[in-house]
Amino acid sequence: MLTTRPVGRGAAARKYDILTALGAHALAAGRSEQILALRLITLITARYNWGRDELTVGQREIARLWSVDERTVKREMAKLRGRGWLELLRAGARGRVAEYRLGIERLMQDTRPGWERVGPDFAHRLEETPADDKVVPLPLRGEVPPPDPSDGSEWSLARTVLHAEEPGLYASWIRALTRTGRAGGRLTLAAPSRFHAAYVETHLTARLLAACRAVDDGVTEIVLTVG
Structure with missing residues (x-):
C-alpha cells in the first residue's frame, strides 16, 4: 500500500x-x-x-x-x-x-473503499506490496474483535487462528472473506470485489491454506470467487 x-x-x-x-x-x-x-x-x-x-x-x-x-x-x-x-x-x-x-x-x-471507483489501475498502484513481497497490515483503529468459531467449520476455525496471529492482516483482508462451499479438499471463499479476490489470491492463498490445514488437513486447495 x-x-x-x-x-x-x-x-x-x-x-x-x-x-x-x-x-x-x-x-x-x-x-x-x-x-x-x-x-x-x-x-x-x-x-x-x-x-x-x-x-x-x-x-x-x-x-x-x-x-x-x-x-x-x-x-x-x-x-x-x-x-x-x-x-x-x-x-x-x-x-x-x-x-x-x-x-x-x-x-x-480510511479512503480505501473508494479506490476501485477511480479505477483498477489506481487501486493496484496503491495496493502494491514492498519489494520483498511481504504483506504489510494496516494500522488498526481500536481492537478487532475475534471471529465466531461456534459453527465449527474449517474456515471459522482458520479465521480464529489467523486473527490471533496477525489481527491487522485479518482486519484488512481476511475478515471480508466468506465460506461459500466445500467439495472434497477444495474450499471456496468469496471476496467482496474482484480486486480483493485477486490480491488475496496473489499474496495470501498459501497462508490461508496453511491455516485451514492446521485445523483440517483434508483441505488441499483454496479457491477465490467474487460474491
Whole structure:
C-alpha cells in the first residue's frame, strides 16, 4: 500500500494519488465528511510543503482560506488530528505556528473503499506490496474483535487462528472473506470485489491454506470467487 512519504523520485504521482483518494472518498460521503475532506484538500494544495513534508500555517490564515472563523478552524483541525489524517510535529507557541504533516497511512486506510471507483489501475498502484513481497497490515483503529468459531467449520476455525496471529492482516483482508462451499479438499471463499479476490489470491492463498490445514488437513486447495 502507498505509505512512503511523497518526496523524492515519483513524488508527483504520489501527491496526486493522495489527493485523488481523498476526493473519491469525499464524493461518496455525506455533507459533513465532504466539507472536512474539501478543507483538507484545499489546505494541502495551497500550503503543504512537499519538499519538507510539512504543513506550517497559522489558524488565522486557515480561517481566511476556508472562509470560516478561527473557532471552526480549531474544531476541524482537531477532527483531522483525531482521525490521524494530520500529525502534529510541533505545537504552536507565542510567535510560532504549529507544524503538521500528513498521516498518510491512516488516510490511505480510511479512503480505501473508494479506490476501485477511480479505477483498477489506481487501486493496484496503491495496493502494491514492498519489494520483498511481504504483506504489510494496516494500522488498526481500536481492537478487532475475534471471529465466531461456534459453527465449527474449517474456515471459522482458520479465521480464529489467523486473527490471533496477525489481527491487522485479518482486519484488512481476511475478515471480508466468506465460506461459500466445500467439495472434497477444495474450499471456496468469496471476496467482496474482484480486486480483493485477486490480491488475496496473489499474496495470501498459501497462508490461508496453511491455516485451514492446521485445523483440517483434508483441505488441499483454496479457491477465490467474487460474491
